[in-house]
Amino acid sequence: MEKRQFRDYTISLYHQGFLDDQFTELKKLQDECSPDFVAEVVSLFFEDCEKLISNMARALDQTGNVDYKLVGSSVHQLKGSSSSVGAKRVKGLCVTLKECCDSQNYEGCVRCLQQVDIEYKSLKGKLQDLFNLEQQIVQAGGRIPQVDI
């Protein structure tokens, strides 16, 4: 029952555009030597999100004196790590945010940053649900099914 749930949930995450095939690549790197690799990498990614979003928010708070260079370099970094873990939606929003930043569109930056914040937290919740499902399967003595997208 959990296996079916896990399979369906995984597929929906891809189909709804939360994850892309880079996430699949991460799974390939997980094995007996590195059994928690995916969880570890995404956890680093979420830490990155928190730190970089906070930096950008602080920069945007300095109304009238916004350091767009800082915002630009932070969003560049965030775009990079979202790309590395397959966080498709977050990456897409980073692209938009970068454009707002490049054109120094203040309102656009603020709005976009809020969306990035909401999106990464949403993904974090979903991946947590996915890992919980995995745990349930393993604890019940089963093996995690290979899901072909």
Next chain:
Amino acid sequence: MGMAAESQFHVLAVDDSLCDRKLIERLLQKSSCQVTTVESGSKALEFLGLRQGLQSNDPNELSTSPHIHQEVEVNLIITDYCMPGMTGYDLLKKVKESSAFKNIPVVIMSSENVPARISRCLEEGAEEFFLKPVRLADLNKLKPHMMKTKLKNQKLEEIEEASKDETALVEPEIKDSTKIEILPLQQDLQLVQQEEQTLCTNNKRKSMEEGISTDRALTRFDGITTTV
């Protein structure tokens, strides 16, 4: 796998993103490489400098503990392009300008596909340019470099055996495209590496001719003495 005598291909990975460092480390481990990760170009140079400093110049060491010597060697550097302070390009230049490290192949990674950037790096001597996110399939392009190191290690063992038997020149069993006739002494390793690098042009995307003939290998072969 019990091959204690065989040292692994050692890669130094440079990236300012912790997330990406974790990823490249796992990718390289999965490709059977030994990995050291650092967060900046300056840390990379530090690591190289420190490691090079540990190398023994005592030729007698070759027969007693050559494998320890090899373990501190860096066989390849893979670096991110966009880093604060020293960029990957700056690091590449510094490595290629140094007499000690210029023979270490350097691979550049970037999240941006900028043709001018790519050609500049290749012209400066980068072995490969990978677009991020780097995947296992990309690392397969590094296999030729890994195989050369493996062959080199095997030949080193052969030389060891030969010196114990007090026979003359070891005739290597393995004939590969790099045409290395015999593995030279420790101090010639750098020269051999350079030779291998220039002969293996398969992976390079640049069109520049290296212009180095394979006759050099034979010339060097003549100059090597039998005493180890």
